[in-house]
Amino acid sequence: MHIPDGFLNTATAAATYVVSAGGVGYSIKEANKKLGEKHVPLMGVMGAFIFAAQMLNFPVMGGTSGHLIGGALAAILLGPWAGALIMTCVLIVQALVFQDGGITALGANVFNMALLACFAGYYLYRAVVSLMGENRTGTLVGGFVGAWASVFVAAIACAIELALSGRVPLGVALPAMAGVHALIGIGEGLITAVVLSFVMATRADLLQLQKV
Amino acid sequence: MKHSFIDKYSDLDSFIHRLDPRTRILSTLAFILAVMVTPPTAWEAFALYFVLLAALIILAQLPPLYVLKRSSVVLPFVLMVAVFVPFMGHGEMTGSYNVWVWRVSLSHEGLLVLWNMLVKSWLSALALILLSSTTRFPDLLKGLERLGVPRVMVMILSFMYRYIFVLADEVMRMRRARDSRGGLGTRVWGREQLRQIRTVGNMIGTLFIRSYERAERVYGAMVARGFDGQVRTLSALRFRRADWGFGAAFCAALLLIGLITVIS
Structure with a gap:
């Protein structure tokens, strides 16, 4: 759901740019405060990790394949602000190098897929874990729910932005985006849960990292 | 892993490749903003934008087919979101067809919205491909930093x-x-x-x-090795005469296209 250039009107593009710039600026400050000078190499390598993880495809249906998006995973492992910062870097590289998402729409894409996705994913995960207890089941269910929601809210925000720009009526964009991404979210949720299960089995200490 | 995985063709040598990265970044931004504010019915403006980009792509010695293939990246989004728009609009209908049992109407307004999104996203993608195929990624970052990115x-x-x-x-x-x-x-x-x-x-x-x-x-x-949170690098970026010349010519071309749009 990377929005290309030309899909947003000037007002929506500018408004989302302002909000995203503020959010990313704050996330840099948070990362710097909590991780010190270590945040630069850590965030950079983690950005490369998400980027590389997105290269791994899994079959979806009818011969198509999907891949992990990773916003919720990054947020659950490293915290919502760190996750948002990492996803912003991934989105910048995707826009500049692969034209996946436009430059004028970068603000909107960062808002949807970095800020909203990471915060929705992280806090839903926390909510489920606090309901079901800090055990294997709680972590896996929380990971699934958080990852599913991260995709779903990003898609809804994307539909609303397109509608606000007067490009697509909300009645068309919302059901289309929400429907497709409710399905995509299942794959994201399953993969995220498996990753968390694997990390728990091999390096459980990495799930207890300081959250940024 | 091939080195050109990220910025293929950026190590070619052409007039465009030799410009300061900032010149290319600013020109690309100006181009995308100009495309963004062009009204969808300014047909000749879009044609001229395309001619301008095509000329630069040829000048930069990029393989045209490679550029075209990469620009198709905007299509999935258009297909998913926008392709239904012409069938949903209410305004003046351009045509109405019977497809099997459904009666399908195309609205003029909806077609225009679809065209608007398609042409603008495609031209912007072409401009960005030109930027990333002529600028090595480290140079791009250096340019962005000198332009004020934190x-x-x-x-x-x-x-x-x-x-x-x-x-x-x-x-x-x-x-x-x-x-x-x-x-x-x-x-x-x-x-x-x-x-x-x-x-x-x-x-x-x-x-x-x-x-x-x-x-x-x-x-x-x-x-x-003594890292204290600061990375110190030498930056040899310098605007030369070619940069001023290219920048001025490019802005003039954009202004000219804008003028033609306003007049017609």
Whole structure:
């Protein structure tokens, strides 16, 4: 759901740019405060990790394949602000190098897929874990729910932005985006849960990292 | 891993490649903004924008077919979101067809909205392909930094660029190992599909642990060499006469296209 250039009107593009710039600026400050000078190499390598993880495809249906998006995973492992910062870097590289998402729409894409996705994913995960207890089941269910929601809210925000720009009526964009991404979210949720299960089995200490 | 994985053709040598990265970044931004504010019915303006880009692509010695193929990246989004728009509009209808049992009407207004999104996203993608195929990524980052993008962001992006190659190599090795062990079944339904998802999840988990440990080692090595949170680099960026000339000519071309649009 990377929005290309030309899909947003000037007002929506500018408004989302302002909000995203503020959010990313704050996330840099948070990362710097909590991780010190270590945040630069850590965030950079983690950005490369998400980027590389997105290269791994899994079959979806009818011969198509999907891949992990990773916003919720990054947020659950490293915290919502760190996750948002990492996803912003991934989105910048995707826009500049692969034209996946436009430059004028970068603000909107960062808002949807970095800020909203990471915060929705992280806090839903926390909510489920606090309901079901800090055990294997709680972590896996929380990971699934958080990852599913991260995709779903990003898609809804994307539909609303397109509608606000007067490009697509909300009645068309919302059901289309929400429907497709409710399905995509299942794959994201399953993969995220498996990753968390694997990390728990091999390096459980990495799930207890300081959250940024 | 091939070095050109990220910025293919950026090591060619042409007039465009020799410009200062900032000239190319600013020109690309100006172009995309100009396209963004052009009204959708300004047909000749879009044609002229395309001619301008095509001329620069030829001048930069990029293979036209490669550029065209890469610009198709905007299509999935258009197909998913926008392709229904012409059938939903209310305004003046341009035509109405019977497709099997449905009566399909195309609205003029809807077609215009679709055209607006399609042409603008495509032209912008072409401009960005021109930028990323003529600018090496480290130069692009250096240019962005000198143009005022926060230094921390640029530093994180440089680290990311550095390690994308390492980790992408790692992913390719893991994928090869999986495939040679029969990790990809032909039947992809039910349990087999779940098994493949579990395999990919475990691979990503391994990749995360390796990446995190690598980040720790990298940081340790940096601290051992006196890292204090600042990265000091030499920056030899300099606007030369060619940059001023290109910038002026490019802005003049954009203004001319704007003028033609206003007049007609």
